[in-house]
Amino acid sequence: MKTSIDTPSSAFTTDSILNKKSSSPLLYLASQSPRRAELLQQLGLQFEKLCIDVDEVRNSGEIPEEFMSRLGYDKAMAGYRMLIDQLQPSGLDVPLAVIGADTIVVCDNCILGKPTGAADAERMLSLLSGRSHNVYTSLTVVFSDACDDFSVHSITSKTQVTFRTIEPAEVKWYWDSGEPSDKAGAYGIQGLGAIFFSRIEGSYSGVVGLPLFETSQLLSELGFYFESCAKHG
Numbered sequence: 001m002k003t004s005i006d007t008p009s010s011a012f013t014t015d016s017i018l019n020k021k022s023s024s025p026l027l028y029l030a031s032q033s034p035r036r037a038e039l040l041q042q043l044g045l046q047f048e049k050l051c052i053d054v055d056e057v058r059n060s061g062e063i064p065e066e067f068m069s070r071l072g073y074d075k076a077m078a079g080y081r082m083l084i085d086q087l088q089p090s091g092l093d094v095p096l097a098v099i100g101a102d103t104i105v106v107c108d109n110c111i112l113g114k115p116t117g118a119a120d121a122e123r124m125l126s127l128l129s130g131r132s133h134n135v136y137t138s139l140t141v142v143f144s145d146a147c148d149d150f151s152v153h154s155i156t157s158k159t160q161v162t163f164r165t166i167e168p169a170e171v172k173w174y175w176d177s178g179e180p181s182d183k184a185g186a187y188g189i190q191g192l193g194a195i196f197f198s199r200i201e202g203s204y205s206g207v208v209g210l211p212l213f214e215t216s217q218l219l220s221e222l223g224f225y226f227e228s229c230a231k232h233g
Contacts (some may be wrong), residue, residue, distance in 0.1 A: 024225040025095035025143070034191070036101060039078030039210040044226055045219070048097070050079040064111050065136055068104045072138035077099025080142040080150065084227075097222055100140045103209050104178070105185030107133035112185040118175050121186040125196075128185065130165040133157060135185075137206040139215060143222050152219055157211035159202025161189075165166060166196055 029040055042156075058067045072129045079098040105112040107127055115121035137157045142174045144150040151229060159184040179193060180186040187193035203211040216226065 004140045017034070018216070025097050025223055026209065027219075027224065028083065028096065028098045029101045030075045030081055030098050033209055035116055035209045038042075038078060038214070039208060039212060040099070043212065043216055043219075044222065047099075050082060052078045052082065054078050058111070064104055064106045064109065065156065067111070067155065068136050069140075071102035071140040072100045072140040073154060074100070076140040076142045076152070080141075080144065084144075095100050095143065095145050095223065097141050097219070097224075099215075100142070101137060101210055103135065103137040103184060105133060107131075107185075114182055114184055115180060115186045116174075120170050121175050121180050122168075124186040125166055125171050125180075126211065128163045128166075128196075130163060130185075132160055132162040133185075133209045134160055135202075137211055141213065141218055141219070141222065155211075155214050157203045157206035157214055158203075159200060159206050160205050161197060161201075161207065162196040162199035163196045170196075 024045070026052050027045055027182050029037060029047050030050045030052050031037070032049070040047060050222055052075060054071065056071060059070075059191075062070070077100070079100060083096065083098065112127070112133075115124060123181050134157075139157070140152060140156065142152055142156045149161055174180060174187075174192060177192055179188050179191050183193075187196065189197060189204065200207070203213065205212040206214075220226065
């Protein structure tokens, strides 16, 4: 398992967060997904990204929901263990939280991952065409207080998505756009793929990769301060 800290130009430093008037704990996102980072930024929170590598092989007999929940947990725990190893020597004595998440597209009890090529994308989109499927996002937060005692908090978002009928020519056009190549189920709701959606029941942001309602509720309970909410309160 490979781990590292990715500090973008907009990320905070330890000194700056300790000097903030807000009492929010330090926050880390154990994900390499730019979409999850963008969603978390919408909440007005400052955080650092942790680049981790976990085994994403599905265990024998593991149902899709269990598989997804385990991956979210594994990512959060991997990030937390890395921080304990790398940051404890510096003497940090403030609470911190690590977010791990995973999103899967499920149709006919089969997980549709990222397409391996044009033919695989065509297979997936043809399967989803004109019918409903489920998108699950698991969110795990490992929270550690100033005494290094940690707790694990997990939630799952389920969204039912219904596609209109997708014509073969549209499948080719969509693949040629380049959008589906790195997305589970071979589509992105936040991009060109939105034209295929006829109905959505659940969390839009959950389909993108991070359910903002559930995330904000959980982080608020753990003591995070939302600047955007305070400004408009």
